[in-house]
Amino acid sequence: MKFYISVTLTIFIFIFYCVACNSVDQSSPKIKNGRVYGEIPHFKHQWYHYYARGLSFAEGHFFSDACSDLQTAIHKRTKDQRNARTYGFHYMDYFPHRELGIIYYRQKKIKLAINQLKLSLSSEKSARAEFYLDLARKDLIQSDKLDHHPPNIVITSPKHTDFRNTPDLTIQGYVTDDTFVKKIDIEKRPVRMDLSQKKKTFTMNFSLKPGQNEILIQAEDISGKISHVSLNITLDRIPPLIAVDQLFEKEALNKIVISANIFDSNGLERFVIDEYAQNANGLQQIKISKTLPLKPNQKQIHIQVYDKAGNCTQAFIPIKDHTKAIFSNQLLAGDFMTDDSRKSILLSQQSTDNIGNRDSIFPVINLRFPREKKVTFLDFMYLEGSVQDNDEVSHLSVNGKNLLPFAGKKIFFNHIIPLKKGKNVINLSAMDPSGNSTGRTLKVTRQVPGVEQHEARLKIAIANFERDISATILSKCKNFENLLYIEMKKKQRFTLIHPEKLNVKKRRINDQEKEKIDEKSALLTAKTLHADYVMFGKITENQDNMTIYIRLVDTELPDTIEDIAVGVYTENVDRDQLFVLAQGLNFKLADELPLLKGLITRIMGDEILVDIGRKDNIKKGMKLIIYHIEKIKDPKTDIVIWEKFSNNGQARIESPQEAFSMAKLMKNKGLSDQKTQQQIITK
Missing domain, CATH: 3.40.50.10070 (TolB, N-terminal domain)
Structure with a gap:
């Protein structure tokens, strides 16, 4: 009997306690400016009830009541979470640590605010928590006078920032600060920073314009201190010029004498004539007069001239056995000359005899590259050739721009021309001092690969x-x-x-x-x-x-x-x-889904290994397009003269690692171990 009385009494006390608690909770709403805060229908002491009521109190700035409810919610369910299941098919976004941190911030309890906001972000990332954590950090740093120095910017790549001959540039580096780095801009392009950091690494790709490029990197810390560094890089895609004036053979001494001018507007690095090499020390123009030994059965003289950007112009000058004066005050056809060019020279020489002393021989343009190239996937066209005249060539232009700083009998030139998408027309023109002019027109279509x-x-x-x-x-x-x-x-x-x-x-x-x-x-x-x-x-x-x-x-x-x-x-x-x-x-x-290119480094059945990974922001599930552009290069100059494109299927990232990733083939058009250097691009 006593047992039943005890149980009944316990149940009665429990019911009384619940009713009492409910009555207290239901009587807790606050009224401010005619609006009710903290009123939650059917309040059942669940974590989501306390959380909802805490948010309502916080909206009305009843911070003490809000803190109490949010702390109770945290006690019942610890971690912040999106789409937290309440009951049945009901879900809600649950961020008690974040909202408690914001209340502490508004109450000027900065250290408590920072602690709660960091707890929130450790469980679930949210832009609101990041916003207030940076505000709290800034207030603490300013109140305690912790910021003594502006950010420190370190560029790790490129190492050399003077001259380049390719437009694609990747800038890499990092920024550190004695407090927190808040913002980084590279040439007014922002580096993504959702939250301030002690150290922030960055990588950004640029396409340089021809000539001098000044790239400004600016960093700002959380207190507003700013620092910046500049990169000065010159894009030079115009190789040097070679003008050969004379070439004599000293038969008795078995030697060859060459007289030439070499020039580059941004400075010459070095030149090589057969086996003889000499530094140019950055000079723009050098007059060469050199006597070189002539080897038995030597058929040509090979000249290479390099500028400071690494561009190279080459000249292959044939040696004629039947004459001692190989190249002196007369036109030399050279190894680039076509049959049509020789015919035009012969006709011009005949016309000269008819009109006396007046020079009516036209300059001759000989192109080594391109060779009937009408379609390309490259964004540029490479021109290589020579122009020559019986007197001298005084003017050589590409699309109206003169390339010659001086006149010469035979000019060897290389030139890179940017191509727009679609059809491109390239006009070459050469002129001698008498006004005789020769022109060539090239037409090429640039296609963008489908990928x-x-x-x-x-x-x-x-x-x-x-x-x-x-x-x-x-x-x-x-x-x-x-x-x-x-x-x-x-x-x-x-x-x-x-x-x-x-x-x-x-x-x-x-x-x-x-x-x-x-x-x-x-x-x-x-x-x-x-x-x-x-x-x-x-x-x-x-x-x-x-x-x-x-x-x-x-x-x-x-x-x-x-x-x-x-x-x-x-x-x-x-x-x-x-x-x-x-x-x-x-x-x-x-x-989050960057557009990246990479290479296949290994093929294992239906799996491939690629050279991009988590450091490049690669994630599981990202799709890749596999393709191959076969580039055919000239064996003498190593210049790409032709390319062939093929699309070889798709793959999906399965296991991203720091510097590489494993991907599984989705649409395979026949990969093999012999094609491991195929390219990939993120879809």
């Missing part, structure tokens, strides 16, 4: 975003999806499917009032549209702040491939700020 075209990039279908809008405000983020679509289309990193084409319906989840996107339906629809990813998003908008969070879900493997997720946050809730947020999301997405 580099915009249509080959990842296809993303944009779904309409979910919205969590405060009941007290008029939303300013209507049609944000369309704004983001326009911004992403403008940058052309991805191909896109507009939300209207996806046309995914919303559905209710049980008795939940808010409608949610039917993700399964969206993925199925996007797959029929051949999309690689579906973009889902959520916009949270309050009176004084806005958060936009988006994630990409793989249409083929939605349950096995980790989502790509980024977010932005602002406290400037203004219509114009939406453009900035759209730019920020696109910038972060392009960084």
Whole structure:
């Protein structure tokens, strides 16, 4: 009997305690400016009830009550998490550490704020936590006067910053600070920094323009101190000129005498005549007069001239056995001359006899490269050849630009001409002092390989975003999806499917009032549209702040491939700020899914090893396009004179490592071990 009385009493006390607690919680709402805060229907002491009520109190600036509820929520469920399951099919974003840190920041409890915000980010990344952690760090540094120096910028590549002969430049380095690095810009292009860091490494690719390039790298720390360094790099793609004036054979001494001028506007590095080599010490022009031994059965003289950028011009001058005066005050046909050129010279010489002393012999242009090249995948054309005249060549131009700083009997030249996409016309013209002029016209079409075209990039279908809008405000983020679509289309990193084409319906989840996107339906629809990813998003908008969070879900493997997720946050809730947020999301997405090139280093059945990895921001599930451009080079100059393109299928990253990755073939057109140096590009 006593046992039953004891049990009954215990149950009664428990029920009384629960009722008492509920009555206290239900009586806790606060009223401010006619609005009620902290009122949660059907409050059942669950972690999500305390969290929701804490947010409500925080919105009304009842910070003591908010802290109490958030701490209770943390005690019941420790870690911050997106889409935390409450009950049934109900989910919510749960960030108690973040919101508690923001309250501490507003209460000027800076160290407590930093601790809570770091705990939040250690569990789940969010733009709002990053924003407030940087604010708290800045306040602490300024109040304790911890910032003594501006950031220190170190460039690790390129090592030499004077002259280059290729336009592609990769700048690598790092920035350190005695507090935190907040911002890095390279020639006004930002390095992605979601959160300030003690040390930030960076890599950025540039395309240099011809001539001098000044690239400014600027870094700013969290307190606003700024430092900068400049790289001065000259892109020189114009090789030196060689003008041969005389070439005599001293028969008795078995020697050859050569007289020539060499020139480069940015400075000569060295020159080589057969086996004789000499440094040029950066001089722009050198007059060469050299006597060299003539080897038995020697057929030609080989001249090589290098400039400071590494460009090289070569001349192969034939030695004629039948004459002692090989090249002196007369026209030398040379080994580049065609039969048509010889005929034109003969006709010109005949016309000279008819008109007396007047020079009517036209200069002759001989091209070694290109050889009937009409289509190319390269973004430049390489010209190599010579021009000669019985008197001297005074003018040689390519597309109207004169290349000659001086006149000469026979000019050897190399020239690189940038090509635009599509058809290109190249005009060469040579003239002698008498005004005799010769012209050549070349036509070439530059094709962009299919793997580099915009249509080959990842296809993303944009779904309409979910919205969590405060009941007290008029939303300013209507049609944000369309704004983001326009911004992403403008940058052309991805191909896109507009939300209207996806046309995914919303559905209710049980008795939940808010409608949610039917993700399964969206993925199925996007797959029929051949999309690689579906973009889902959520916009949270309050009176004084806005958060936009988006994630990409793989249409083929939605349950096995980790989502790509980024977010932005602002406290400037203004219509114009939406453009900035759209730019920020696109910038972060392009960084999460970078457009990279690499090489296949090994093939193992249906798996390949590639030379890009986590250091390049490569992630599991990313798709690769495999292709090969066979480059045919001239054996004498090592210059690419022809190329052939082939698309060999696709692969998906399976296991990314720091410097390399393992990928599995998806669409294989016949890879073999003999083709391990094939190229890959991220889709």
